Amino acid sequence: MVKIGDKIKVFAPATVANVACGFDVLGFAIDQPGDELDLEITAEKGVRIKDITGDGGVLPREAEKNSAAVAILEFLQHINADFGCDIVIHKKMPSGSGLGSSAASAVAGVFAANSIFGAPLSKEELLPFLLSAEDAACGSAIADNVAASLFGGFILVRSYEPLEVIQLPIPEKLYATVIFPHLTVLTKEAREILPKEIPLKDSLRQSANLGGLIIGLQTSDYGLISRSLKDYIAEPYRSKLIPGFDDLKKAITANGGLGGSISGSGPSVFALSTDKDIALKIGEEMAKIMKARNIDSDIYVSKVNTQGPKVIE
């Protein structure tokens, strides 16, 4: 039984959403970065943010505007908990990075709460709280980042009503490179830059490639994955918000990568490869391209993270 003063520390991974041809419906988790969250059970009900580290003071400290606090609060209400909790969030990626920052915090929060209460709910049952959290933090209840961070792996959000998330198989050799250039692209701004209506032709091309990517993942057909990594919907607009984007894309194929695109709403950019050395090389080259523009960046290379959140203390 949980009691006042019980503590837990949890890690939840960053995620790459959209994945070129899967706007708002595809996502995958990576090993690093990821947010950490300390949770302590309190007698007082509700959720209080005691501190947020690593955000430069940017994130709101009010519980109702914070994705982790919103998710935890919904969880506590759902299980009729007699307790509340204090949390400290350790941000390892800024909001506006395109790496599912709010999602990682929310997943860490709700996974911490569920774990400390003895896991009364399944991951599937936690998902609705995470959608509320995304809505509170980003103004839209999009499931791709939260589902990828929560379940780990490569996911397809097949439907929102009802919510259905499908895990896709991950080919053995697949490596991801992610560059986070130190620029901020706000999700809201990146959404507003997109047209509300798109040519039917682009919709068809996009969905054919989504089909191709899924088949490629299912059958470990790296050539097919490569040919399918195209985005006709968001990239043409959002790439304008990322200086040097065309050069980053060229660096992917020039160094033997399968392809890539904007991660989430940017400015992070991801690449997929079939080899760790290629993935590292792409990261190096991308960092150079940004450096030449006087933009610092972080590079992350890993396989797809299949574990999702984990208790670290």
Place this chain on the structure above:
Amino acid sequence: MVKIGDKIKVFAPATVANVACGFDVLGFAIDQPGDELDLEITAEKGVRIKDITGDGGVLPREAEKNSAAVAILEFLQHINADFGCDIVIHKKMPSGSGLGSSAASAVAGVFAANSIFGAPLSKEELLPFLLSAEDAACGSAIADNVAASLFGGFILVRSYEPLEVIQLPIPEKLYATVIFPHLTVLTKEAREILPKEIPLKDSLRQSANLGGLIIGLQTSDYGLISRSLKDYIAEPYRSKLIPGFDDLKKAITANGGLGGSISGSGPSVFALSTDKDIALKIGEEMAKIMKARNIDSDIYVSKVNTQGPKVIE
């Protein structure tokens, strides 16, 4: 070696294109109906249509407007044939049926020609001629019907430039029911009724379902196939051209079918099921619904046809 007077008779299957969530990119072949074509080698070059049976005199007899003749002519030019041919086309479905009528004739034609010349070209190499044929007959070079009829099975057209067609696995229990109500919906008219631009939201829902259907086919997950058989793009508009459409759809689920939608541009409607008896029952009920509206119809029930065209004489 082929010589003057050599003859061949070929069958090519009808096809269901779009398949609810795969507008212009998905298609599958069925056992019946299908067009037959007689081809005879002549000394005179070019292609001559000696007769078309079963079309009520509707189809053009000029070679350059006929899908079969166009496809054969392109083939003959490609292989620098020293001969020409006379053809007789036996239509088993009218044009404007939504069953890929022009595609079946074209596939029968080009497969007959390739076969009689000793199969110098692979099916993949025949595909471009079939696109030209579709363009000549329907005014648009869409590959879903021709690829499904040519390769058989369930196909995804991943890309047009370059053309890439992917075969999807077919779950063992899958049965198709097709009703062809004796109404005419011209492909051109059915295309013009569609908006040129669609809401981004609909594009996402559609492509998520295409992903779901592909995963369902890959994993024989009939529940997922059922949930994914939704069309947000064409059905809302084209269903208005089919009297009783809502009742037909209700008959599918009411009788245990997985789901269905308009076949191609209609007026034919398809359903998928996991059992032959269910598939037959759905066909019966659909025919009754049309009969109550004084519309005669043909019902076809089969597994997905995996063979494609075949030489019958």
